[in-house]
Amino acid sequence: MAATTNPFKPTAGRTPPLLIGRESVIEDFEEGLENGPGAPGRLMRVTGARGVGKTVLLTEFGRIAKARKWEVIDETASAGFTQRLLDRLTASSSTFSATIKPTITIPGLSASLGEARISPNIMPLTLREAIGARLDVLEKKKAGLLITIDEAQAAERDDIVAIATAVQHLIREDRNIAFVFAGLPSIASKWLNDEVLTFLRRAQPEQLGDIPLYAVRDALEDTFTQSGFTFEDKALSMAVDATEGYPFMIQLVGYHIWRLVNRHRDRSTSASEQDARDGISDALSRLGDTVHGPELDGLSAVDKTYLLAMAQDDGPSSTGAIAERMGKTINYANTYRTRLIEAQVIKDLGYGLVDFAIPYLREYLREHAAFIRLSTESQR
Known part of the structure; x- marks a missing residue:
């Protein structure tokens, strides 16, 4: 009887069965932990478009660090994340509180001067001191501390300065710490050129992209086989091509086709062409809900207008044609072109051409064009 637990995990942050195409990045991190304080893999920045697997990585x-008995603190760079870090670091510390009753004694007389209460909150720890104090405990156990920050492009500057300054000093002191921050490629221009944050430039860069289709094919086939299922040749090719090497789409396609095969496992354990077609259709619907829709929600009205102008083409778009469709000058349109490239929504192909960086976004824009135009009007 085939397994009944779906091995694919198309959910943000859930570890999929195979981190295909990420082996070298994982090896770099493992070597960093193995080689001790100051090793390159202990200070890393991970960038890529949405859906390429930054959070999964x-x-x-974190799983690798915990296996070595390290403590792991995961945070997302929303407002105030350094205070949350500080709270977590000090939450497990023993609370010190004392009541003192000072007295004065004169021969034949003893008088109380009242009560004085001392609390540790009088002098709060800095982030550097808090991390250092936690490392004092961990290093006695031959362990260390991993801090990961996701969505780093959304951080407030004060928060980034605080964590970068703390980690920089602790690395200089050869403490057993690792720090990995991840986000959209825009973090390079937003943070790495800041004079106060030059330390972050030394972080080992890991740019995540699409997975080669031959690796996708092997991963899908192997994962199905381990579940007791197989693919018809044509069905497997359809599934592989539909992913376009996009990591989140790999999980979606695998999940939905596996689910269909599992439903009819009593009569067949092979994924047919119909299973592939239906699974791909379900995957595309889910991709729109979880990637395309939220991506567009975070863009301005003009950003969306630029993308709608691009969506009229079946392939790469000319920046001049986009400006003409928008009824704007090329210089005006190029402002939004630059923004969308930095956000990894579109990509620069050179020679005045751009194309979508997120798979199937063109099709999604075409299907939802009327609704998107209405929403852009309400944003103006």
């Missing part, structure tokens, strides 16, 4: 790093 951070989760895997």
